[in-house]
Amino acid sequence: MIRAEAPRPARRARVVAGLIALAIALPPVVARADEPAPAAQDPKADARTHFDKGKRLSTDGAWPAALAEFLASRELYATWGNTLGAASALRKLARFDEALDMFEILLRDFAAAVPADVRVAAQREVIELRDLVGTIEIEQAEIGAAITVDARSRGEYPAPSPLRVGAGTHLVRVSKEGFEPFEARVDVAGKQTARVTAKLRALVASGRLRVAEQSGAALQVIVDGDRVGRTPWEGVLALGEHVALLQGDDDLGTAPVPVQVKRDATTRLTLAAEKLTARVVIEPVPANASVAIDAVAVGLGRWEGRLRKGPHRIEVAAPGFLPSVREVSLDAGARTEVAVPLARDPASPFWRKPPAPARFLIEIGGAAAILPSFLGDIAGDCVGSCNAAPGIGGYATLHGGYERSSGFGFGLAAGYLVAEQAVTGRPATLQPVGLMGKAKGTLDDSLAIRRGILVGPWLGFSYGERFPVHARLGAGPMFAWVGDTRTGSFTPVKAGPAYAVGPLSVSTFTPFVQITPDVHFGFRVTPHFEVGLGVDALILVALAEPSWDAKRQINAGIDGIGTFPSERFVGRVLFGVAPGLSARYDFF
Numbered sequence: 001m002i003r004a005e006a007p008r009p010a011r012r013a014r015v016v017a018g019l020i021a022l023a024i025a026l027p028p029v030v031a032r033a034d035e036p037a038p039a040a041q042d043p044k045a046d047a048r049t050h051f052d053k054g055k056r057l058s059t060d061g062a063w064p065a066a067l068a069e070f071l072a073s074r075e076l077y078a079t080w081g082n083t084l085g086a087a088s089a090l091r092k093l094a095r096f097d098e099a100l101d102m103f104e105i106l107l108r109d110f111a112a113a114v115p116a117d118v119r120v121a122a123q124r125e126v127i128e129l130r131d132l133v134g135t136i137e138i139e140q141a142e143i144g145a146a147i148t149v150d151a152r153s154r155g156e157y158p159a160p161s162p163l164r165v166g167a168g169t170h171l172v173r174v175s176k177e178g179f180e181p182f183e184a185r186v187d188v189a190g191k192q193t194a195r196v197t198a199k200l201r202a203l204v205a206s207g208r209l210r211v212a213e214q215s216g217a218a219l220q221v222i223v224d225g226d227r228v229g230r231t232p233w234e235g236v237l238a239l240g241e242h243v244a245l246l247q248g249d250d251d252l253g254t255a256p257v258p259v260q261v262k263r264d265a266t267t268r269l270t271l272a273a274e275k276l277t278a279r280v281v282i283e284p285v286p287a288n289a290s291v292a293i294d295a296v297a298v299g300l301g302r303w304e305g306r307l308r309k310g311p312h313r314i315e316v317a318a319p320g321f322l323p324s325v326r327e328v329s330l331d332a333g334a335r336t337e338v339a340v341p342l343a344r345d346p347a348s349p350f351w352r353k354p355p356a357p358a359r360f361l362i363e364i365g366g367a368a369a370i371l372p373s374f375l376g377d378i379a380g381d382c383v384g385s386c387n388a389a390p391g392i393g394g395y396a397t398l399h400g401g402y403e404r405s406s407g408f409g410f411g412l413a414a415g416y417l418v419a420e421q422a423v424t425g426r427p428a429t430l431q432p433v434g435l436m437g438k439a440k441g442t443l444d445d446s447l448a449i450r451r452g453i454l455v456g457p458w459l460g461f462s463y464g465e466r467f468p469v470h471a472r473l474g475a476g477p478m479f480a481w482v483g484d485t486r487t488g489s490f491t492p493v494k495a496g497p498a499y500a501v502g503p504l505s506v507s508t509f510t511p512f513v514q515i516t517p518d519v520h521f522g523f524r525v526t527p528h529f530e531v532g533l534g535v536d537a538l539i540l541v542a543l544a545e546p547s548w549d550a551k552r553q554i555n556a557g558i559d560g561i562g563t564f565p566s567e568r569f570v571g572r573v574l575f576g577v578a579p580g581l582s583a584r585y586d587f588f
Contacts, residue, residue: 222246533581
């Protein structure tokens with residue numbers, strides 16, 4: 001028994017297992033305990049034989065074969081036992097819509113015979129299955145058009161009610177003589193209704209097909225998977241190749257054969273019916289894959305029918321997938337299910353993602369600026385006891401622009417740069433005013449680029465969606481204040497003790513041309529928002545020569561007043577890198 005307090009997933013598993021166990025343990029097809037055993041050739045005797053075989057197959061886990069036996073038992077003599085067996089097998093095979101139908105038949109047609117515990121378990125199963133079943137509603141088709149879903153006939157349009165199907169992808173076909181058939185692949189969610197507008201177009205060019213059975217027997221004619229009438233049959237079809245076969249009682253029928261219909265002509269097809277003792281069900285994945293049996297294309301999606309016993313060749317293909325060929329051997333009196341899942345073809349353009357939509361973007365970034373040397377006369381001539389540390393600072397950017405679906409982008413950028421370089425122990429001279437000779441000493445300089453404002457256009461290219469890569473090239477002017485703050489100690493020209501100088505500062509407004517290529521590697525957090533890690537290259541071309549003002553007078557201790565010589569703070573071209581983080585937002 002199933003406890004009401006069991007968790008939902010566990011309860012579902014136990015319900016199914018309990019029903020299957022009941023189906024296996026059921027008494028066969030006896031209506032009353034005191035009823036005598038059925039006589040030979042009695043339909044109930046054959047029903048019992050199929051039912052017992054279905055129980056044995058269920059025990060072995062051979063659910064497709066067990067289902068066939070339970071259904072055969074029901075056809076001969078329906079009882080709640082073989083109905084429950086069929087419902088449980090369908091549930092096990094994930095054919096949820098058919099399982100739901102069968103459980104509802106069990107509860108409706110055998111309400112008085114079903115034991116209370118089985119009834120409660122089946123009712124719970126109905127509730128579970130309704131969550132796994134959706135419906136398809138056909139609209140605007142021609143009255144009387146034949147409807148098939150996954151190669152299974154579902155009646156004519158208009159259907160009395162929406163068609164139940166298991167949640168998933170299904171192939172819907174609507175056809176009527178004199179019209180082009182309609183086919184569509186439909187995705188259906190559980191407890192939802194998918195509406196399919198199936199407007200049929202009248203045939204502009206057509207031909208006629210006449211099908212007869214060689215001995216004159218009246219058999220069902222099936223053309224392109226649709227039941228169109230009984231032999232002899234004649235109807236209007238679209239031009240081109242079609243597939244026809246015959247089906248009758250007692251396994252009488254024909255294998256599928258191709259037939260060519262020509263414009264304004266009647267094609268005559270005479271088929272010889274024979275005993276086809278093997279049954280086969282071909283289940284391709286995806287559902288719209290084409291199926292061919294012994295080199296005869298029989299249509300798209302699931303195919304079920306009768307064939308001669310013995311070897312057969314099954315070919316399945318679909319756009320974007322690698323084709324598959326199966327060699328199967330069918331046994332007389334057996335129902336064989338052949339599942340053919342296709343593997344994706346990685347080289348197929350079918351799987352290429354559509355290009356990203358064009359977008360406006362805004363990006364902000366922050367980085368550490370590293371300039372190995374400011375060059376010039378100070379850092380560039382630092383040798384011997386002099387020590388020059390790398391220039392260190394900060395770099396911030398703001399990019400705005402437009403990026404096409406191809407990945408090509410353009411826009412405007414603005415930035416802010418500050419950096420300082422320390423040069424210590426640099427030999428230097430100081431010229432006292434009015435004295436012959438120069439005072440010698442050492443200076444410690446702090447070279448700086450301050451308030452550097454960068455503006456200009458950029459061009460770039462982006463590749464990838466989840467982990468995009470962005471490469472850009474920006475250029476334009478940069479305006480900055482470049483200066484030097486120095487302190488030092490000098491030996492005077494006159495006799496006396498050494499004296500200290502500074503701190504002294506000089507700053508000069510300097511224009512540059514900036515060129516800033518960058519590469520960033522991103523991670524898309526949401527469809528619109530992305531964070532990134534990258535590096536910008538800094539190429540700064542000075543358009544002026546910021547230098548120490550040689551006319552500036554300073555205190556030179558006992559030497560009185562002195563001046564330093566003019567020295568360039570930076571070289572003509574500076575190089576640097578700026579590794580950092582970025583955040584980007586796309587508007588599309």
